[in-house]
Amino acid sequence: MNKIVIIVVTTCAFLAGIAWEAGVFLAGDRPDYRAESEALPPSPVEAAPAVPAVSGPATDPGPPPRSAMPEGPFGDMVRKGERIFTHTRDEASAYVGNDLNCRNCHLDAGRYEKTAPMRAAWPKYPAYRSKNDHVNDFAERLQGCFMYSMNGKAPPRGGEIIQALEAYSYWLAQGTRAGEKLQSKGFPAIADPQQAPAYDRGERVYQDNCAFCHGADGQGQRAADGSIGFPPLWGARSYNWGAGMHHVDKAARFIKAAMPLGKPTLTEQQAWDVALYINSQERPQDPRFEGSVTATANRLHQHGFSQYGKTVNGRVLGENSPPAGTVP
């Protein structure tokens, strides 16, 4: 008897739901979400928002707000981790060999869902990585960031830097499940390029859209107080030939999602072209270099998205690389 009541009630509720949806739809009366936020003055933005709205996975509420950081020793470690994340060169200077900070690629202190958020990274480990052909835990994954993206050295396991970054990532990931693949992991996928990415087109995209901040020579700009204003994209002070970002596909996805900062409006083809251009410049050597660019390229860079070992403008990329791991 009870079961029948439940079924009837559930069915009625379901039908009512459909009817409400249909009613709303037919009446063309779907509530306007914009009514809740203040209307902008008349401007082109009404027709086409300049900054596209973020459409995240409906099931994931995202990381907790910063205001929810706990008090006490654990909270202190979370805050320490956030500080290292945003000021890596200052807080982990013995392990950083270039002019980058974690937040340069993981925007909003590792929170922005379109730029490899730490919330999505945390539940993915431990995991097998073909990059080093064994199972990596989260600490080892973080060490890899320092060796490659930061062109530095691995902070020790169990040391405060790794522990603090783990605490920060763990805190950002609360509510996720072990092994969960959040939709926000990595950088959002983009379509394959319609035309093969081209250096010359990429150079034009770069000069028109990137050079104003990162410099015509890609070396970035310092702020008035001497800190890194806009990070260098190639050369001795940027990520090295072993970093994930040196892969043209990964850089294209990051650029499409995030650049130019605040107005990511490049087309997919432009993102591919400029990613190829940026990643066809010299940068610090791959830390796994074995004394020969050809041998290193054959062993590590045969996946099609690396320019390492290829000849661009008459020079073999990797042959003139500044050294890897240049911690001051």
Add this chain to the structure above:
Amino acid sequence: MTRIGATASMLLLAALGCAQEEAATAQPLDTLLQTCAACHGPEGQGVANYPRLAGLGERYLVAQLEAFASGQRENAIMKPQAASLTAAQRQALARHFSGLSVKPSANTGFTNINEAGRQLAQRGRWEQGIPACVQCHGPDGTGIGEDFPALAGQPARYLQDQLEAWRSGKRAGDPMGLMTSIARSLKGEDLAPVAAYFASLPAVTESGHE
């Protein structure tokens, strides 16, 4: 004959143009600076709601004078001033003000830090894809390079007016339309707090806090 006449006319016009240019350039910098000082102060530190020019990027200042002259940046006071200047004068004025150091008195003297403004300035609002102001204007709003002006210590009213001008299109010509895009993503209620926050920060020169 006609061709010779036309050529002669062109040469004459060109000569006149040069003469005018020279005459204008000949107007001494000191005379021009007196006009600037009326609103921006004798050392370019800003007065009341008129902004500080001292220490801003030379290229930025030239670009602003050009934008005032062309009307890309609408301003009833600055338009005739800027339009009357030669390119060389704009350059000379920009170099002069860019080279002046920032005085501590340029800080408008706020003591309360505006928390809502600080959030937007230091963190942005990435749920809506809005970067932190300091990502382009430097930590604590002290500027980056020649093109990204310092906001720290500028008058709150001035900063708010600029955000409104970017939103309404009265200020345009920003590289890649970045500032227009960001200003239009902001809510009306964001403008006053973020302007107050930067106004409350100490102005510094490139050599650090004065």
